[in-house]
Amino acid sequence: MKGLISKSLGLHLGLIALLLLLHFILPDYHHVSLARIMVLAVYALGFNLLFGYTGLLSLGHALFFAAGLYGAGLSMQFFQWTAGPGFVFGLFCAIAVATLIGMLALRTVGVSFMIVTMMFAQVGYLLILYYNEYTRGDEGFVILRELRMLGPLDLSAEGTRYLVALALLAAAILIKLALVRSPTGRILVAIRENEERTRMLGYDPFRYKLMAMVISGGFAGAAGAAYGILFGYVGASFASIQYSILPLLYVLMGGAGVVLGPLLGTIAMFYLIDIASGLTSAYLFFVGLALVLLILVAPKGVLGTIRDRWVPWLP
Amino acid sequence: MDGSICMDFGPYLLLASLEGAVQAAVLALTAVGLSLVFGVMRVVNVAHGEFFMLGAVLAWWISNMLTGSPLFGFLAALIFAPLIVAGLAAVADRLILKRLSYDPEATIVATIGLLYIIQQGALTLFGPDARPVAAPFDFRVSFPWFGYSGYKIFVILACVLVLLGVWALLTRTRIGLIMRATQFDRETAQAFGIPVARVYTGVFAFGAMLAAVAAVLIVPTQQAYYLMGLDPLLLSFIVVIIGGLGSLKGTVLAAAVIGLSDGIITIFFDPTLAKILSTILVAMILVFRPTGLFGTATR
Known part of the structure; x- marks a missing residue:
């Protein structure tokens, strides 16, 4: 058991070290892409906690991403806050929204849960459009460069941006690894496998599902706040249905219920969309095709399949 | 203001109700397709709106291919567009x-x-522009206060006719009996020799076909556009949920209420605010009354 723990911890730390190494050798274009990918991967990691581990498919996660994004962006814009307080406030907003939505939506199960989360996210999107006096609606707004400072660090500089994104991703991976290996993580998996039996064993599924929802929303909010702060743009498209579908796509691609699945899936889908949109304006065609093929051929994703075949110890 | 333009409240309400009735009729037809698929197969078809869009786009294509009177093109579209859409849906059912x-x-x-595949397929083959489809006939029903498009009244009647047909099919024929048996208990139906797999394919194709019929009927008053599927999808969801998932009677009733009230709400509220309020309302109904307002608990 001890060897197992150190093996998986070694794998994850090694991956983080590899990403650090890439910072020094990647060409500019991929350097910027990878910074974006790492932030989006945090979003997908949080989605995986809810979908892959707890078995809850939310179709409205863009709401939490947007809560983080707008929480950070608007507070920085109106109170002239810098990146630190802005990020914390964005994270707080996302957690608050996730708690509220969780308490309502978790009263439903299965298909209703998906539709309810999608509808709440749609409400969030419409609210952003409705209050366009403050949010500037679809057009969005730019966070001022001089506010995007973390102490002495200028987060709009490419090198710092990459390292901060990496730090966030590393924190997310390690928190999630600790969580899924803890007794709590096992209860979440138990709820996914058989909710009634878990209840019979004396655990309150609602409490654990709400906790998973709040942590997952927190990851999404952290990613949203970081995305706004690091790349300087806040817009309503980040709250649209499409941004609720993206993490699902990343997680399905990489492997639901595997800690590293979302990261691999985000890298693969990001470059697939990047290459496809270079070829055709109808790149969403490939997104749709990827969704259908994944759910048909490899519902466990790349890493899920690898774990089944070769590496059973993968957390 | 000039007296001839400024109408009294009564005629104004009549006009709003007529517009609402057109919307309600088309919405009922679209939503019944979604409701059937959910009721019998327990499948939430997110691509339902795209079948609607395909119906409209195919109507444009067919009526443009056939030169001659618009009536001829329209009739051809009304027959062939839903059949093509049903065929595509059947293939999707079998393959996926x-x-x-x-x-x-x-x-x-x-x-x-x-949804993404169909939408982007339409963008590539049909293009990003909205394109008009000619109405099959062009006469105006004249009320004492205003004239109203005879075609729109035809749309209402046609939708009601099709809905009556669906109702008769479900309650008065052997096909309907088989569908209801499958909905009620899939395993027992299978045990009694009902070809459940074929029933599922048929229901999925039929649901898509209803959306396409609704689209062909309404497209002469709108325009065919590759993104036009999203609104019917969301509205159908709302109607099906409020009417009770899987309940046809409730679906039609909810479509009538929502279609009629939509026109009136948008007079008093900002359209975005109206959408926000109705979406919150529907989400809350799902949270607190999961079987909808008219539905009964499902097995």
């Missing part, structure tokens, strides 16, 4: 949904994928 064993969560993901 059947292989997922109609698992509710997996089929949602798959139909989201289908």
Whole structure:
């Protein structure tokens, strides 16, 4: 058991070290892409906690991403806050929204849960459009460069941006690894496998599902706040249905219920969309095709399949 | 203001109700398709709006291919567009949904994928422009206060006719009996020799066909556009949920209420605010009354 723990911890730390190494050798274009990918991967990691581990498919996660994004962006814009307080406030907003939505939506199960989360996210999107006096609606707004400072660090500089994104991703991976290996993580998996039996064993599924929802929303909010702060743009498209579908796509691609699945899936889908949109304006065609093929051929994703075949110890 | 333009409240309400009735009729037809698929197959078809869009786009294509009177083109579109859409839906069912064993969560993901594929396919083949389709006939019904498009009144009547047909099919024929038996208990139906797989394919195709019929009927008053599927999808969801998932009577009733009230609400509220309020309302209904307002608990 001890060897197992150190093996998986070694794998994850090694991956983080590899990403650090890439910072020094990647060409500019991929350097910027990878910074974006790492932030989006945090979003997908949080989605995986809810979908892959707890078995809850939310179709409205863009709401939490947007809560983080707008929480950070608007507070920085109106109170002239810098990146630190802005990020914390964005994270707080996302957690608050996730708690509220969780308490309502978790009263439903299965298909209703998906539709309810999608509808709440749609409400969030419409609210952003409705209050366009403050949010500037679809057009969005730019966070001022001089506010995007973390102490002495200028987060709009490419090198710092990459390292901060990496730090966030590393924190997310390690928190999630600790969580899924803890007794709590096992209860979440138990709820996914058989909710009634878990209840019979004396655990309150609602409490654990709400906790998973709040942590997952927190990851999404952290990613949203970081995305706004690091790349300087806040817009309503980040709250649209499409941004609720993206993490699902990343997680399905990489492997639901595997800690590293979302990261691999985000890298693969990001470059697939990047290459496809270079070829055709109808790149969403490939997104749709990827969704259908994944759910048909490899519902466990790349890493899920690898774990089944070769590496059973993968957390 | 000039007296001839400024109408009294009564005629104004009549005009709003007529517009509402057109919307309600088309919405009922679209939503019944979604409701049937959910009721019998337990599949939430997120691509339903895209079948609606395909119906409209095919109507444009067919009526443009056939030169001659608009009536001839329209009739051809009304027959062939729904058949083509039904065929595509049957293929999608066989290739995708059947292989997922109609698992509710997996089929949602798959139909989201289908939505993107159809939408982007239409963008590539049909182009990004909205295109008009000519109405088959052009006469105005004259009321004492205003004239109203005779075609729109025809749309209402046609939708009611089709809905009556669907109702008769479900309650008065052997096909309907088989569909209801499958809905009620899939395993027992299978044990009694009902070809459940074929029933599922048929229901999925039929649901898509109803959306396409609704689209062909309404497209002469709108325009064919590759993104036009999203609004009917969301509205159908709302109608099906409020009417009770899987309940046809409730679906038609809810479509009438929502279609009629939509016109009136948008007079008093900002359209975005109206959408926000109705979406919150529907979400709350799902949270606190999961079987909808008219539905009964399902097995």
